Amino acid sequence: MTQPPSAAGQDGAPTRFAPPTQRDAESGYAPTVEPPATAGRVAATFEALRYACLSALADLAVIYTWKTWTFGWLARVLCQVAFFALIGRLLQNPATTDYLLIGSAVVIVTMEAAFVTASSTWERGAGTLPLLVAAPTGPFVVFVGRSIQWLISGTASANIALFVLAPIFGVPLAFPTALAAIPLIVLIALSSYCFALLLAAFVLRVPTFRNIVGNITWWTIGLLGGVQVPVTFWPGWVGAIGEVLPLRHGLAGVRVAIAGGPAATILRDAGLEIAVGAGWLVVAALAFRRLAEGGRRTGSIEFGE
Amino acid sequence: MPPAVEIVGLTRVYPPAGKRATARTALDGIDLVVERGEVHGLLGPNGAGKTTLCKILSTVLLPTAGVARVDGYHVVKDTAQVRARIGIVFGGERGLYTRLTARQNLGYWAALYRVPRKIATRRIVELLDRVGLADRADERVETFSRGMKQRLHLARGLVADQRVLILDEPTTGMDPVAAHDFRALVRSMRAESRTVLLTTHDMAEAEAICDRVTMIDGGRLLGTEDPRTIGRWISAYERVEARPVPGSLAASLAALNGVTEVESIDDDGVRVHTAAEGATQAVLRTLVDAGVTAITTGRPSLEEVYLHVIGARGLAV
Amino acid sequence: MTSMDLRDGRTLRLPWPRHTGFVAGARLQLAIFRRGWDSLLALVTVPLFTIAFLAITRHAGRTDLTAYAVLAPAVVAVIGMAILTSGEVVTQDRSNGSLELALAAPSRFPIVVVGRVLVVTLVSLVAVVEAWLVAWIVFGVRVPVPHRTAFAGALAVATLATVGTALLMSSVFVAARSARTFQNTISYPLYLLGGAFVPVPLLPGFLHPLCRAVYLSWATDLLRDCLATKPVPDFWPRLGAVAGLGAVGFAAGYAILIRVVDRARATGRVGHE
Numbered sequence: 001m002t003q004p005p006s007a008a009g010q011d012g013a014p015t016r017f018a019p020p021t022q023r024d025a026e027s028g029y030a031p032t033v034e035p036p037a038t039a040g041r042v043a044a045t046f047e048a049l050r051y052a053c054l055s056a057l058a059d060l061a062v063i064y065t066w067k068t069w070t071f072g073w074l075a076r077v078l079c080q081v082a083f084f085a086l087i088g089r090l091l092q093n094p095a096t097t098d099y100l101l102i103g104s105a106v107v108i109v110t111m112e113a114a115f116v117t118a119s120s121t122w123e124r125g126a127g128t129l130p131l132l133v134a135a136p137t138g139p140f141v142v143f144v145g146r147s148i149q150w151l152i153s154g155t156a157s158a159n160i161a162l163f164v165l166a167p168i169f170g171v172p173l174a175f176p177t178a179l180a181a182i183p184l185i186v187l188i189a190l191s192s193y194c195f196a197l198l199l200a201a202f203v204l205r206v207p208t209f210r211n212i213v214g215n216i217t218w219w220t221i222g223l224l225g226g227v228q229v230p231v232t233f234w235p236g237w238v239g240a241i242g243e244v245l246p247l248r249h250g251l252a253g254v255r256v257a258i259a260g261g262p263a264a265t266i267l268r269d270a271g272l273e274i275a276v277g278a279g280w281l282v283v284a285a286l287a288f289r290r291l292a293e294g295g296r297r298t299g300s301i302e303f304g305e
Numbered sequence: 306m307p308p309a310v311e312i313v314g315l316t317r318v319y320p321p322a323g324k325r326a327t328a329r330t331a332l333d334g335i336d337l338v339v340e341r342g343e344v345h346g347l348l349g350p351n352g353a354g355k356t357t358l359c360k361i362l363s364t365v366l367l368p369t370a371g372v373a374r375v376d377g378y379h380v381v382k383d384t385a386q387v388r389a390r391i392g393i394v395f396g397g398e399r400g401l402y403t404r405l406t407a408r409q410n411l412g413y414w415a416a417l418y419r420v421p422r423k424i425a426t427r428r429i430v431e432l433l434d435r436v437g438l439a440d441r442a443d444e445r446v447e448t449f450s451r452g453m454k455q456r457l458h459l460a461r462g463l464v465a466d467q468r469v470l471i472l473d474e475p476t477t478g479m480d481p482v483a484a485h486d487f488r489a490l491v492r493s494m495r496a497e498s499r500t501v502l503l504t505t506h507d508m509a510e511a512e513a514i515c516d517r518v519t520m521i522d523g524g525r526l527l528g529t530e531d532p533r534t535i536g537r538w539i540s541a542y543e544r545v546e547a548r549p550v551p552g553s554l555a556a557s558l559a560a561l562n563g564v565t566e567v568e569s570i571d572d573d574g575v576r577v578h579t580a581a582e583g584a585t586q587a588v589l590r591t592l593v594d595a596g597v598t599a600i601t602t603g604r605p606s607l608e609e610v611y612l613h614v615i616g617a618r619g620l621a622v
Numbered sequence: 623m624t625s626m627d628l629r630d631g632r633t634l635r636l637p638w639p640r641h642t643g644f645v646a647g648a649r650l651q652l653a654i655f656r657r658g659w660d661s662l663l664a665l666v667t668v669p670l671f672t673i674a675f676l677a678i679t680r681h682a683g684r685t686d687l688t689a690y691a692v693l694a695p696a697v698v699a700v701i702g703m704a705i706l707t708s709g710e711v712v713t714q715d716r717s718n719g720s721l722e723l724a725l726a727a728p729s730r731f732p733i734v735v736v737g738r739v740l741v742v743t744l745v746s747l748v749a750v751v752e753a754w755l756v757a758w759i760v761f762g763v764r765v766p767v768p769h770r771t772a773f774a775g776a777l778a779v780a781t782l783a784t785v786g787t788a789l790l791m792s793s794v795f796v797a798a799r800s801a802r803t804f805q806n807t808i809s810y811p812l813y814l815l816g817g818a819f820v821p822v823p824l825l826p827g828f829l830h831p832l833c834r835a836v837y838l839s840w841a842t843d844l845l846r847d848c849l850a851t852k853p854v855p856d857f858w859p860r861l862g863a864v865a866g867l868g869a870v871g872f873a874a875g876y877a878i879l880i881r882v883v884d885r886a887r888a889t890g891r892v893g894h895e
Contacts, residue, residue, distance in 0.1 A: 047416035058404035072807040079810035086820040127399020134363045135417040219670040229681040
């Protein structure tokens with residue numbers, strides 16, 4: 001029995017394969033297009049983001065029909081807010097009812113934004129993660145876009161819950177200032193989303209914990225953000241953490257808007273919420289880069305997984 | 306021009322982790338060169354290191370030691386250039402956005418590969434046509450058959466006009482017709498001077514489309530050879546199969562010069578192994594004189610070589 | 623009648639059928655819990671609910687409602703697990719492909735499901751301990767149980783009634799078109815109508831008949847009364863209401879499950895696949 005020749009060949013150099021000469025001559029081999037200049041890269045990044053959003057909207061169309069969203073999800077949201085608002089009735093304290101209703105309605109948007117930690121793991125399930133890591137653009141852009149369905153649903157359900165249940169529970173709404181709550185809720189949605197993206201980068205390593213992490217996230221943000229009780233209820237250091245978390249400033253702004261407070265305060269709260277969101281977006285981008293690089297080192301990114 | 310793929314001393318060791326107390330060597334000093342325009346097969350059992358090698362080449366995994374270059378670019382130092390040049394084609398259901406259409410999937414990946422939009426639009430039309438999905442371009446991928454998804458995978462791997470493609474067990478689970486069509490597509494890659502690295506368990510496929518195959522086992526490279534001549538790893542000489550061959554005839558065959566073994570196959574057949582020039586003719590003459598008409602000659606097949614080299618493992622992985 | 627051969631050569635005869643399917647289902651569910659944290663999600667959120675509810679009552683200066691604030695998270699978790707985990711028992715089998723195998727096995731499939739659902743419900747009772755512990759650790763609050771026997775009895779009957787409801791959910795989810803939407807939808811309506819925190823009398827009047835048709839509101843009222851110092855009024859009739867309504871849920875769930883199985887055998891499809 002002869003031994004198979006080793007790839008090193010007899011002279012120790014790797015065995016070379018000589019293709020038929022016609023190939024080289026006729027192939028007209030041209031080097032691959034080099035990565036485009038900066039303007040082109042930005043355009044390509046937005047294009048990738050656009051497609052990721054498209055994927056999110058396609059998911060939304062499958063997750064909900066307008067019927068199941070309205071009579072299913074929205075009904076649950078209304079029950080959730082009513083559940084907390086009714087505690088004020090148990091306490092026989094109208095001010096508590098107002099406080100709980102507003103907080104519970106606004107936190108809905110954070111709750112839905114937190115779904116991004118779970119839905120990001122769908123990339124892992126779909127087997128596209130290694131392909132994203134291997135692509136020039138990298139995975140972060142895709143993850144930013146592919147879960148925006150929760151932003152859409154969350155913003156809608158939080159606003160509807162607030163403006164429909166407030167009159168039912170007798171919570172006074174000072175129009176037109178109260179309408180400022182709508183854009184504020186959008187800002188809270190975005191900042192919560194950015195924070196949840198950061199956690200998604202970690203959850204991708206341990207997908208089993210995706211729902212647990214998502215739920216703990218929005219609950220903690222709510223507790224420290226003044227949803228159920230004012231932040232002054234908590235010890236100083238606990239309350240301080242909430243300063244850099246999403247929702248805190250935006251919710252404070254919503255409470256001011258509904259009470260017809262000064263525009264300057266509302267704008268300041270909005271600005272703080274934007275700053276918090278932007279900060280977490282940057283951290284999330286770094287976390288995703290670390291995920292990709294870490295995955296390359298440890299081999300945790302599986303082909304076809 | 307540098308070769309499409311050049312690997313020297315490539316090693317990947319996984320440190321002890323979790324329940325595994327020892328380090329695991331997935332690749333152990335692999336040396337390999339794949340020239341431009343070659344379709345190169347990687348054969349080996351599960352866990353041999355084929356996928357690890359593919360992951361390193363596609364920059365999804367870092368090597369522990371050694372060098373790997375794609376198109377002359379270093380997979381660790383020149384990651385961005387390598388990523389722009391290499392296309393990954395999975396087998397199976399994974400890696401596609403099933404709720405998007407075929408066209409949208411390709412547009413998506415084109416954007417991720419920074420292909421300018423105008424070029425991408427034109428190329429997507431060409432690719433869909435080429436892989437035979439033009440009339441299903443705007444249907445959701447979740448409605449596609451396995452074979453169609455695989456063809457879309459291939460189109461996806463070409464969307465940035467990548468010159469090097471890695472196909473990871475692409476025809477697993479495909480029916481023979483779909484697999485046959487897919488192989489024709491892969492052969493057409495060769496005509497465009499694209500390099501294809503293909504991992505497969507399918508010997509027939511490897512024999513049909515690969516210019517050369519490399520056998521890997523336990524992270525080590527066992528050898529590289531043209532599948533049509535790989536039989537000489539086992540035997541430099543032809544074997545003769547014939548039936549029906551009664552026992553007495555088999556005994557007289559065994560007595561011939563240059564015959565090393567007369568192996569029983571099926572119920573009444575034999576496989577005669579030779580090890581000398583001219584032995585085959587003597588065997589054939591004996592059989593024909595005895596009136597046996599069902600005779601074939603040949604070298605060991607790729608599958609035989611594989612089983613011989615990789616070894617009988619039973620059901621153990 | 624069951625005959626079991628013991629190791630010493632004797633044969634044990636038991637007057638009931640040997641439901642190996644029930645035991646198999648129970649053991650499977652325990653193994654699933656050991657492997658996957660996700661199915662214990664409802665237990666992970668108990669501390670958060672407890673902290674939130676206690677913060678609300680204490681901030682309002684209503685220490686008399688502490689028992690309400692500590693019982694509610696436990697109720698939420700038990701029902702939550704019934705919805706999330708029990709509800710998925712059959713749909714999960716369907717999606718991982720083992721349902722057809724289970725239907726083809728000798729053990730009666732509904733019995734297997736009962737075994738699994740029972741384990742889920744028993745495990746969910748950990749929430750009661752959790753809530754009490756969190757109240758003590760975070761707020762330094764100890765909630766006494768003045769009527770211990772009554773509380774234990776009410777809890778036991780409520781648990782069995784929950785098994786019935788959980789069985790109903792697991793059968794309805796597999797028969798329904800979009801189970802996941804259902805799961806996410808019925809949680810808070812159930813907490814609300816079941817008086818998990820706010821007792822039913824404080825809800826709008828038109829909801830009362832609906833609330834009283836479900837065992838949960840009876841159970842939560844009874845459990846809260848067991849945590850109060852004064853004697854528990856009408857204990858036995860109310861316990862009977864919990865038991866009776868729970869039995870109705872069990873019977874309905876079992877019947878639907880049998881129908882699903884029969885239709886699967888006839889049509890080759892399980893529910894709305």
